[in-house]
Amino acid sequence: MNKVYANATEALDGLLKDDMLIASGGFGLCGIPELLLNAIKDSGVKDLTFASNNAGVDGAGIGILLETKQVRKMISSYVGENAEFMRQYLSGELELEFTPQGTLAERMRAGGAGIPGFFTKTGVGTVIADGKFEKQFPTGEDSAMEDYIMEEGIFADLAIVKAWKADATGNLVFRKTARNFNLPAATCGKVCVAEVEEIVETGSLDPDMIHLPGIYVNRIIKSDAEKRIEQRTVRKREEA
Structure with a gap:
């Protein structure tokens, strides 16, 4: 080719x-x-x-x-x-x-790896999170639950x-x-x-x-x- x-x-x-x-x-x-x-x-x-x-x-x-x-x-x-x-x-x-x-860099990398979505703390509690799926994970001190948003x-x-x-x-x-x-x-x-x-x-x-x-x-x-x-x-x- x-x-x-x-x-x-x-x-x-x-x-x-x-x-x-x-x-x-x-x-x-x-x-x-x-x-x-x-x-x-x-x-x-x-x-x-x-x-x-x-x-x-x-x-x-x-x-x-x-x-x-x-x-x-x-x-x-x-x-x-x-x-x-x-x-x-x-x-x-x-x-x-x-x-x-x-997040933009990771959204591109994820697309290249065939990953349709991932979770990140970046943007939690801001307008970035508006309308996005949120989920908690035990990533804080002593495994405390923390908020994450899903990016595509x-x-x-x-x-x-x-x-x-x-x-x-x-x-x-x-x-x-x-x-x-x-x-x-x-x-x-x-x-x-x-x-x-x-x-x-x-x-x-x-x-x-x-x-x-x-x-x-x-x-x-x-x-x-x-x-x-x-x-x-x-x-x-x-x-x-």
């Missing part, structure tokens, strides 16, 4: 449809599959639901799909850094399922991720903090398309350095997207 495609449009051919759920890796502008998001925008699909930590920033990441009103719902843990995301949410134009960051695993129609290196079979290596949500997002999609900075010869990757086995990855493209810095902070130059 040839997993390497010439560009993002070809890699997404036959996979996109209205009303689909897409799991997207990335954190802010770190490790986002920018070329794949651009191709989704150009395809014109609409009423999308995205499971992603946030929506990038205005004009980049999932933010470009918010601007064209192609996103109906976000499953996210963070709204900041994106004025359009905040505006649409506060005006009622965009549905938002707030999910604590660790995420089973996405499509996963789009960004990696540092890949071989032709789809084995992926992520780089430093760009690993973030990319690994759990990749596993929870029925189909996973990976955008990578470098495609290397099969067999050249150290097996111990592979973060995601190629069994999870269906299609690959090489990325030449610009690496952007979300918040650039520098100190004043010291006078000699």
Whole structure:
């Protein structure tokens, strides 16, 4: 099976449809599959639901799909850094399922492992727990009963991720903090398309350095997207 495609449009051919759920890796502008998001925008699909930590920033990441009103719902843990995301949410134009960051990562991981639901203490006693099944477990001091809420695993129609290196079979290596949500997002999609900075010869990757086995990855493209810095902070130059 040839997993390497010439560009993002070809890699997404036959996979996109209205009303689909897409799991997207990335954190802010770190490790986002920018070329794949651009191709989704150009395809014109609409009423999308995205499971992603946030929506990038205005004009980049999932933010470009918010601007064209192609996103109906976000499953996210963070709204900041994106004025359009905040505006649409506060005006009622965009549905938002707030999910604590660790819970979101575990919901993706659970979906990838075939686990439909799990219990967590995170969100107990807050609006996060509204409408969710609650159960007590003897996990407190001296086996005291404590409250937990059930969260559902995420089973996405499509996963789009960004990696540092890949071989032709789809084995992926992520780089430093760009690993973030990319690994759990990749596993929870029925189909996973990976955008990578470098495609290397099969067999050249150290097996111990592979973060995601190629069994999870269906299609690959090489990325030449610009690496952007979300918040650039520098100190004043010291006078000699």
